[in-house]
Amino acid sequence: RILAGAGYEVLVAEDGSDALRLMASGAPPIDLLLTDFLMPGLTGIELARMLRSRTPELPIVFMSGFVGHDDQVERDLAAIGPVLNKPFTGRMLRSTLASALAAPRASPSKA
Numbered sequence: 001r002i003l004a005g006a007g008y009e010v011l012v013a014e015d016g017s018d019a020l021r022l023m024a025s026g027a028p029p030i031d032l033l034l035t036d037f038l039m040p041g042l043t044g045i046e047l048a049r050m051l052r053s054r055t056p057e058l059p060i061v062f063m064s065g066f067v068g069h070d071d072q073v074e075r076d077l078a079a080i081g082p083v084l085n086k087p088f089t090g091r092m093l094r095s096t097l098a099s100a101l102a103a104p105r106a107s108p109s110k111a
Contacts, residue, residue: 032101061100
């Protein structure tokens with residue numbers, strides 16, 4: 001609701017597998033992936049890596065309510081995209097997404 005109210009077109013997937021099906025179904029191309037870190041089935045990192053293998057320049061933002069990530073998980077997340085720790089405000093969400101969309105993107109030849 002926050003993103004739709006800010007003018008974003010939002011596609012909703014129930015989990016990582018549903019997101020992959022949505023992408024394969026011919027849905028409009030996405031400009032950014034906002035995913036939770038922990039989900040049933042695929043984790044957010046697994047989903048992000050699968051989508052980045054297809055679209056290397058895709059900006060990705062993680063949400064996480066999980067505290068106590070180990071150092072390796074923190075490095076993995078940071079290498080892929082920013083993390084919004086729950087709870088966060090609508091302002092924080094909009095700001096993080098705007099920054100991720102404005103950031104320079106890797107070209108497929110550099111990925």
